[in-house]
Amino acid sequence: MEKHIAIIDMGSNSVRLVIYYINTQGAIYKVDDLKRSIRLSGHLDEHGRITDVGVELAIQCLKQYKQLCDARDVQYIKGVTTAALRQAQNRDEVIFEIFRQTDIQFEVLSGEEEARYGYLAVRSSMDIEEAFIVDIGGGSTEITYMKERNLVHSISLPYGAVNIMETFFKQQEVLNKDDLKCFYNEIKATLKQIPWLKNKRCPVVGLGGTARTIASIHQYKTRYSFNSIHNYKMDTYDVEHIFHLLRRTPLSSRSQIQGLSSGREDIILGGVAMYTAVMNYIDVDEFYISTQGIRDGICLEILKQEVEQDLDEDIVSMHIKRFAHYYKINTKHAEHVMHLSVELFRQLMQAKILPYTEKEARLLAVAAFLHDIGRTINVYNTANHTFYLLSNVNLPGLSHRERLIVALIASYKKAKILRSRVHRFDDILNEQDEQLIKQLGVLLQFTRSLDRTASKQVEGVTVKYDGKKVTVECLVKKKRSIEIDLANEYIKHFRKHFGHLFEVKALKK
Amino acid sequence: MEKHIAIIDMGSNSVRLVIYYINTQGAIYKVDDLKRSIRLSGHLDEHGRITDVGVELAIQCLKQYKQLCDARDVQYIKGVTTAALRQAQNRDEVIFEIFRQTDIQFEVLSGEEEARYGYLAVRSSMDIEEAFIVDIGGGSTEITYMKERNLVHSISLPYGAVNIMETFFKQQEVLNKDDLKCFYNEIKATLKQIPWLKNKRCPVVGLGGTARTIASIHQYKTRYSFNSIHNYKMDTYDVEHIFHLLRRTPLSSRSQIQGLSSGREDIILGGVAMYTAVMNYIDVDEFYISTQGIRDGICLEILKQEVEQDLDEDIVSMHIKRFAHYYKINTKHAEHVMHLSVELFRQLMQAKILPYTEKEARLLAVAAFLHDIGRTINVYNTANHTFYLLSNVNLPGLSHRERLIVALIASYKKAKILRSRVHRFDDILNEQDEQLIKQLGVLLQFTRSLDRTASKQVEGVTVKYDGKKVTVECLVKKKRSIEIDLANEYIKHFRKHFGHLFEVKALKK
Structure with missing residues (x-):
């Protein structure tokens, strides 16, 4: 099921090769990308025909692309050409000559x-x-x-x-x-x-x-x-x-x-x-x-999948799942931490302890799901690597500001480090963003600790607020666990950042 | 063959758990690391015995570590304890009690x-x-x-x-x-x-x-x-x-x-x-x-391997191979680019076109071998990712300066980008380093292009110098290839950086 396909796009300015790798789950990754500026439209004669020199240049380039495709185990090459050949008088001859010499079939795309x-x-x-x-x-x-x-x-x-x-x-x-x-x-x-x-x-x-x-x-x-x-x-x-x-x-x-x-x-x-x-x-x-x-x-059309994609599908979720798969995170753990985070966040919102909306809940959910992604790079400094990945690798669907916020929540460790990072991106983030990131950052640190052993020791959380103290009740399998111990350590930071007294309680189901 | 083992180290100050993953080739990676400050030495009574409270604290912590080990599929847990118990009068009782309650066998290490x-x-x-x-x-x-x-x-x-x-x-x-x-x-x-x-x-x-x-x-x-x-x-x-x-x-x-x-x-x-x-x-x-x-x-001792390690073995090579394996690079391509780079470098050295020594050849070899490592992160901006990985993930055996030089050679793209990076690390690198990196950087760009299709089109290089022009003869399988075309594009930069006229010649073997 997994395969490599190549698209060669012969335009007026350049001839471009892109090689895609499609994994068993149908997710698409670019693995190579090469461009040569042939400037085909400069090789038209007075009759609007591409000259022999132009054709020869194109063929030389395509032969080399073919080599690269062979070396990369490409099973299928799709050649397309646009305005460059659409407007040429000898387009059929050119396409045939290219096919004869390179075995690559080109299709002239309509506008x-x-x-x-x-x-x-x-x-x-x-x-x-x-x-x-x-x-x-x-x-x-x-x-x-x-x-x-x-x-x-x-x-x-x-x-x-x-x-x-x-x-x-x-x-x-x-x-x-x-x-x-x-x-x-x-x-x-x-x-x-x-x-x-x-x-x-x-x-x-x-x-x-x-x-x-x-x-x-x-x-x-x-x-x-x-x-x-x-x-x-x-x-x-x-x-x-x-x-x-x-x-x-x-x-x-x-x-x-x-x-x-x-x-x-x-x-x-x-x-x-x-x-x-x-x-x-x-x-x-x-x-x-x-x-x-x-x-x-x-590429999407060849693979047919996206074409039938539900137009209402949330493209952020779609890409996040792929991202997670590509970087091989433990999805069960990621989903559970996301679940606990959003559950806790919404209850704190309802209790008016956090002043946010569903928009922020979505950013938290993405950050929670991807918090462990830096582990692919190395188990040391995972938080730094998570920040690097989330801020340097494209996550389609999110704006740059949202991507940064997600990256900073997911990798949050200390207010001081956050401070200097926000400072670095002060053309995108403001002080309110920093406050948001800090609060959701400590919240995520806490919910991560609730699944430290990645075994769903804590199945759910309930927030109780008596006007003075916030109690986070954790529904647990066993009364004593590393999760509850760690949670007790992390919840100490809540007072400073949320302005309320907090405590953790383990409730056996 | 692949397995997880855990070491728990119960010291006077803290109890520490490290989980290692050992792959089929015997390479070791840390995958988890947790520390609790139990301060066992604070729980000695006047007779030099660890108190019941101290033992209980240790056992609670160890039970939690056990949970984590179970969750992470650890097959073998090795407990060691050092001065904390070495000096305790009731050490055997404590070790037995721990074993009874946690199933973890502790060994008291001698100094x-x-x-x-x-x-x-x-x-x-x-x-x-x-x-x-x-x-x-x-x-x-x-x-x-x-x-x-x-x-x-x-x-x-x-x-x-x-x-x-x-x-x-x-x-x-x-x-x-x-x-x-x-x-x-x-x-x-x-x-x-x-x-x-x-x-x-x-x-x-x-x-x-x-x-x-x-x-x-x-x-x-x-x-x-x-x-x-x-x-x-x-x-x-x-x-x-x-x-x-x-x-x-x-x-x-x-x-x-x-x-x-x-x-x-x-x-x-x-x-x-x-x-x-x-x-x-x-x-x-x-x-x-x-x-x-x-x-x-x-961990090394348990796995026996390193203990029998040849003392003369180059630890840099050893770790680089592991690094390459961990980040799944194409080793055949990496080795070939390394081979071509060092071959070209040594000949340019002998012809007195480059003023360096074997010390720099070694840095070039490491950079050439690892140049493609950023691909693991993403095929886009590979050079940036290569720089990030090589400068943020430990490569034992190399000094910090050497690691930086390797990272900058491997990810070299443009003099301007290099400039600003060297500037960022000006407490470690000087202008001569920058010159070295630039020269080895363009050299590596060139040799990388010689194996662009990762199929050893260019088998070797020979440098000919007639006092005016440097000719790099490439021993090729086919006279025309994408490799030679790209090499011709890259060699243009040599004049500027090496101060000589260069040309590429393809020689069919």
């Missing part, structure tokens, strides 16, 4: 299919109900309107980073004002013909290299503290700002801009201009970046 | 045995030929002289952190000068009777909680940048300094000292005083800390 794959990727990796998904590639732009997590409309426009540069901006050292005006006018005229773009109040989700680059440049500029691109949120204004930064920087020194990867200096302006044009037209304020894109959507 | 276990732990985790190993516990101190990695002499003295406090320092708020003098005099008189302590030129290796605490306080004070205690090196003077810091701080505010764990405030002074007394007497300059101690030595 509609491209949009759909992008939508699938976003739906399975972002907790968002309504959005315009805008995927700007080398030779085309797909815009999709998603509502209640359904694909409602989509369209493909023949403008991409590469051909915008060639057609409008002419690769000059500095972008000409008139050229830009001309570009904006044409895009505006094109967008005007799409009736469903107007009067929606929802964010744009950007996919593809241009979007990732915008986020990366912005993170460098603002010295963003968190190491993640997926689900990064920006204002439309920020995108505008980055466009002007790029415009002002002559082509020859553009590679100096931090966050701009080499091989993209000459086309980035086209892609960013397109984002500003689209976002201005549909008049949105928020811009989110998804690092999941059409290749991921294709 | 000699204790010393031997500490020695085994040090020998298997530090790359050191000659040292005094000083293990200060709650009720005794073991001093061992190791030469050429053999145990030459050992002795056990009945002075430990707990009884020094009781006998000499009397738990006063502030330590009395006369009490201290009296203590130093007695220790000096005792040490004078040990002929082999004098006239040796070698460092002290400290084991046990006092040593770890000294290191931890020192790291806080100096804001040490590296997250590791094992193999931490200090001057004798630093230990003296920490002793005076502790002395000056009244008992009631001692818990404020960063690095001092709670439950140790009242005895730490005794242990540190003993270290200063011993180190002053034997007149050494260097103090190393080992986090591996007698429990680890006992």
Whole structure:
């Protein structure tokens, strides 16, 4: 049942290989990722045919990808190509020649299919109900309107980073004002013909290299503290700002801009201009970046599973389960600690000892479920490793702030350490967040101790509050256990953090 | 073949449980670690017998440890006890009572045995030929002289952190000068009777909680940048300094000292005083800390393997192989990249293009072998994860500086990132180190690309230098491969970092 599959995506700008590993439970992990900038659209002759040189370049690259796939035991290679070949006059010949020489079968995706794959990727990796998904590639732009997590409309426009540069901006050292005006006018005229773009109040989700680059440049500029691109949120204004930064920087020194990867200096302006044009037209304020894109959507489609995914399914839970499986945590223990934590939290909430809501209960649940994940790295300093993993490995569905809060609750040990970590991320977290993390952190330390032997010694907890003292009654199998002893040690910290006297009682069932 | 074993170590100060997991290949990993401060030596009556209350406390704790062992599928529990029971008049009764109630068989270790276990732990985790190993516990101190990695002499003295406090320092708020003098005099008189302590030129290796605490306080004070205690090196003077810091701080505010764990405030002074007394007497300059101690030595002995370990075996290689196995790297690929790296490095050294020695070749070999270790965490940002693992997880045998250099070579991507990391660790690394890391980093990037498909496409490399240009000839199976293509891309960076023109040639064998 477990297998490797590869997606090769031949675009106008680059040819990209991604190898996925699918485990026995159907969870998908990327295991390799390689990109070569072939710039196929630069190899069109005057008749709109891809030249022999272009084909040869592509084939050389694909032969090497084939080697890598063979070395990695890939059972199935799916080749797709988008605008690059969609627009070529000799596309069938090229595809046949590639097949003859490499054995890889390429499928020319329609703009509609491209949009759909992008939508699938976003739906399975972002907790968002309504959005315009805008995927700007080398030779085309797909815009999709998603509502209640359904694909409602989509369209493909023949403008991409590469051909915008060639057609409008002419690769000059500095972008000409008139050229830009001309570009904006044409895009505006094109967008005007799409009736469903107007009067929606929802964010744009950007996919593809241009979007990732915008986020990366912005993170460098603002010295963003968190190491993640997926689900990064920006204002439309920020995108505008980055466009002007790029415009002002002559082509020859553009590679100096931090966050701009080499091989993209000459086309980035086209892609960013397109984002500003689209976002201005549909008049949105928020811009989110998804690092999941059409290749991921294709993989989901091949595996069929996500396509039939229940649209109401909580994607956070789905990904957390996979995460837990990947890092091989003891799920029985994790679930029990989560159960005890949420039970205790809700009762403290009801007794008005904690001033929170179900939103915080959800963050606590995630932190409780994943608290032990650092153990995969090493049994020593587990809390540090848990913090590292949760703050450095993508957990789709959660915002960056939520991911940080979860990471800090799950790895909470001492107020002092928390202090310095919150300080490091003070562009994302504030003092109230710190207070929340501290309280849920000590709560989780306590509930973890209630399942120290991972054998459900404590089956449940009941909170009793007499106005002066809070009693946490633990329903136990045996009256004396290491769990109750440890719980007694941890509950001492509650007074300081919750402002009440606490005690633990063991109740034999 | 794989199994869990537990060591329970009942000392004068605390009762400690460590659970080890031993895999099918015999490698040992700690999977749990728990400590309760029972302070057994405080439960002696006037006849030197452990009181019923003391026995009951121990038994309650051991019953809980037993639960945890059962929950963790421990097949074998080994109980040892040291000075605490060695000195008790009713030791046999106590051991029998414990066995009757908990089924755990305790063995009273002699001071000699204790010393031997500490020695085994040090020998298997530090790359050191000659040292005094000083293990200060709650009720005794073991001093061992190791030469050429053999145990030459050992002795056990009945002075430990707990009884020094009781006998000499009397738990006063502030330590009395006369009490201290009296203590130093007695220790000096005792040490004078040990002929082999004098006239040796070698460092002290400290084991046990006092040593770890000294290191931890020192790291806080100096804001040490590296997250590791094992193999931490200090001057004798630093230990003296920490002793005076502790002395000056009244008992009631001692818990404020960063690095001092709670439950140790009242005895730490005794242990540190003993270290200063011993180190002053034997007149050494260097103090190393080992986090591996007698429990680890006992585990090694039970498993018999390390005891028969070849004393000449390179402990770095041994631990690196285990590390690689634990993090499940592709060893064939790792070994091949290591082989290519060292081959290329040595030839560049011989051609006087690189100014290094075999010492650096060894660091490169370790980095090359472990370069892909971050993949365990995630395929994205592998280099970052590699850096995290290598700089946060103990690699016994290497110094902190060496571990950092290895981590930075293995995860090298760009000079700019390296710059900021070296800056973060500027208490350990200097500019020359940065230059070394940069050069070996680009070299490793290149050799990694030579085995990109992990299929030994490039079997070997030969360096040709005509005084102007360096040619790296790659012995290949096929003339065209992704490896040679990538190698051509990476070798471009060589000119900048090595100051010569480079080219790659593929030679078909």
